Amino acid sequence: MSQPLEGQVALVTGASRGIGHEIAMELARQGADVVVAARSKDRVEPVAQEIEKLGRKSLALELDVANLEQVQESAKVIGEALGKVTVLVNNAGVTRDQLLARMKADDWNQVLQINLNGTFYCTKVFSRDMMRARSGRIINISSVIGTIGNAGQTNYAASKAAVHGLTRSVAKELGSRGVTVNAIAPGYIQTAMTQELGEDVQASLLKSIPLGRLGEPGDIAKVVSFLASPSAAYITGQVIHVDGGMVMA
Numbered sequence: 611m612s613q614p615l616e617g618q619v620a621l622v623t624g625a626s627r628g629i630g631h632e633i634a635m636e637l638a639r640q641g642a643d644v645v646v647a648a649r650s651k652d653r654v655e656p657v658a659q660e661i662e663k664l665g666r667k668s669l670a671l672e673l674d675v676a677n678l679e680q681v682q683e684s685a686k687v688i689g690e691a692l693g694k695v696t697v698l699v700n701n702a703g704v705t706r707d708q709l710l711a712r713m714k715a716d717d718w719n720q721v722l723q724i725n726l727n728g729t730f731y732c733t734k735v736f737s738r739d740m741m742r743a744r745s746g747r748i749i750n751i752s753s754v755i756g757t758i759g760n761a762g763q764t765n766y767a768a769s770k771a772a773v774h775g776l777t778r779s780v781a782k783e784l785g786s787r788g789v790t791v792n793a794i795a796p797g798y799i800q801t802a803m804t805q806e807l808g809e810d811v812q813a814s815l816l817k818s819i820p821l822g823r824l825g826e827p828g829d830i831a832k833v834v835s836f837l838a839s840p841s842a843a844y845i846t847g848q849v850i851h852v853d854g855g856m857v858m859a
């Protein structure tokens with residue numbers, strides 16, 4: 611029986627661990643060939659091997675999304691190895707938390723450069739072939755913090771709120787070309803990023819989550835694979851909160 615993502619070529623940025631790793635695996639389980647990218651090739655190579663064990667093609671790619679030239683170069687490398695990207699998942703992201711009064715310009719710039727400019731660079735480069743093909747899926751991983759804000763995360767919240775605006779604007783530009791553009795705003799998901807929070811912070815966080823647990827990477831990956839699938843053909847320009855109920859609009 612054919613799988614929903616058979617014939618698709620997905621690129622997942624920040625696929626070496628955490629949410630990006632699980633997204634890459636889920637897309638492969640659903641039939642896609644998957645390019646796994648991160649700043650260190652050594653860290654994505656094992657992920658590519660896992661995908662190949664599922665009988666799918668994969669490519670481990672060293673790619674810093676904050677570097678436009680590298681993004682442009684990666685499109686050529688991927689094209690030669692697996693074909694044109696039909697599903698782009700902008701997942702790479704970082705935090706550099708600090709209260710505003712103590713936040714250095716470098717902390718601000720680094721987070722904006724990776725989380726926002728990286729999303730812009732990849733979207734600009736990889737949407738070109740999608741527009742020509744009159745089909746494609748762009749899925750941006752933002753954050754609930756982009757919607758509700760958080761003390762100590764001015765840079766991160768600004769970057770993710772900007773991704774929401776980017777998502778809606780690009781969705782309007784590319785809708786007539788058959789390309790959908792959506793964002794998933796995760797709540798608190800158990801990864802290296804949230805392990806830094808400490809047990810007491812995690813315990814107090816649970817009180818703000820109606821479903822009473824932190825999320826798993828798989829909670830996000832399943833929504834990504836839905837948005838990439840034919841079942842989601844009429845969804846675009848949305849910010850979907852996958853957060854155990856933290857944000858209710």
Ligand code: NAP
Nearest residue numbers: 624626627628629648649674675702703753798799801803
């Ligand atoms: P993580 O465990 O820290 O993983 C981040 C990934 O991004 C790694 O693969 C990292 O690999 C890669 N990366 C970082 N900078 C990069 C760059 N410049 N170019 C390419 N890859 C880069 O983070 P996570 O928790 O899985 O988060 C994934 C995404 O979900 C992020 O966008 C994050 O903001 C978002 N999110 C997470 C949570 C959460 O609770 N965990 C909640 C809301 C939103 P290298 O270091 O090897 O490059």
